[in-house]
Amino acid sequence: NAGVMQNPRHLVRRRGQEARLRCSPMKGHSHVYWYRQLPEEGLKFMVYLQKENIIDESGMPKERFSAEFPKEGPSILRIQQVVRGDSAAYFCASSPPASLHTDTQYFGPGTRLTVL
Amino acid sequence: QQQVKQSPQSLIVQKGGISIINCAYENTAFDYFPWYQQFPGKGPALLIAIRPDVSEKKEGRFTISFNKSAKQFSLHIMDSQPGDSATYFCAASTGGKLIFGQGTELSVKP
Numbered sequence: 041n042a043g044v045m046q047n048p049r050h051l052v053r054r055r056g057q058e059a060r061l062r063c064s065p066m067k068g069h070s071h072v073y074w075y076r077q078l079p080e081e082g083l084k085f086m087v088y089l090q091k092e093n094i095i096d097e098s099g100m101p102k103e104r105f106s107a108e109f110p111k112e113g114p115s116i117l118r119i120q121q122v123v124r125g126d127s128a129a130y131f132c133a134s135s136p137p138a139s140l141h142t143d144t145q146y147f148g149p150g151t152r153l154t155v156l
Numbered sequence: 157q158q159q160v161k162q163s164p165q166s167l168i169v170q171k172g173g174i175s176i177i178n179c180a181y182e183n184t185a186f187d188y189f190p191w192y193q194q195f196p197g198k199g200p201a202l203l204i205a206i207r208p209d210v211s212e213k214k215e216g217r218f219t220i221s222f223n224k225s226a227k228q229f230s231l232h233i234m235d236s237q238p239g240d241s242a243t244y245f246c247a248a249s250t251g252g253k254l255i256f257g258q259g260t261e262l263s264v265k266p
Contacts, residue, residue: 075256083254084256088253096252145202147200150198150199
């Protein structure tokens with residue numbers, strides 16, 4: 041049973057470019073979460089999605105950031121016009137449907153974004 | 157109110173000793189408290205978790221102690237091993253999103 045998959049593992053962008061981070065949840069999981077980890081800091085919640093729905097985006101910056109989890113395919117975190125402050129590790133987590141233990145989140149290996 | 161405060165920031169323990177990491181929270185709506193272990197360059201891995209209706213949970217060498225009235229919970233690692241050297245994060249959640257503590261960098265000396 042494959043775990044949460046994220047790609048790419050490393051991404052380098054120049055200021056002003058767009059970054060697209062992908063996340064495939066564990067098999068059977070219908071909830072996806074995105075977190076950001078700045079160097080030497082803890083993880084900060086960004087957004088919580090179910091298929092085709094954003095449940096909670098309270099941690100998402102108001103501008104340049106967007107997320108989706110389409111009916112088919114992986115969840116995408118999109119950062120437009122990246123700035124150096126966006127350099128961080130971005131982690132995706134997934135959890136089972138609400139009928140099971142929704143709180144239990146399993147993390148992927150992360151995408152390390154570097155903005156030059 | 158959404159904060160989770162974790163201490164210490166770093167911890168050095170001798171092999172075979174007990175590692176203790178503490179966390180405190182304010183929001184009484186939190187209803188799930190997991191601990192994660194993270195190695196450099198890797199994603200966090202779930203270690204053990206507890207709900208507030210239980211005061212203690214043990215899995216192997218890892219124990220969570222939970223004090224609902226004090227709004228505190230802690231992780232105890234018994235018989236600490238060099239392979240336990242990692243960063244540990246406590247977290248709390250309600251409604252899905254996890255609020256993480258700042259992390260504790262544990263080093264177990266042989």
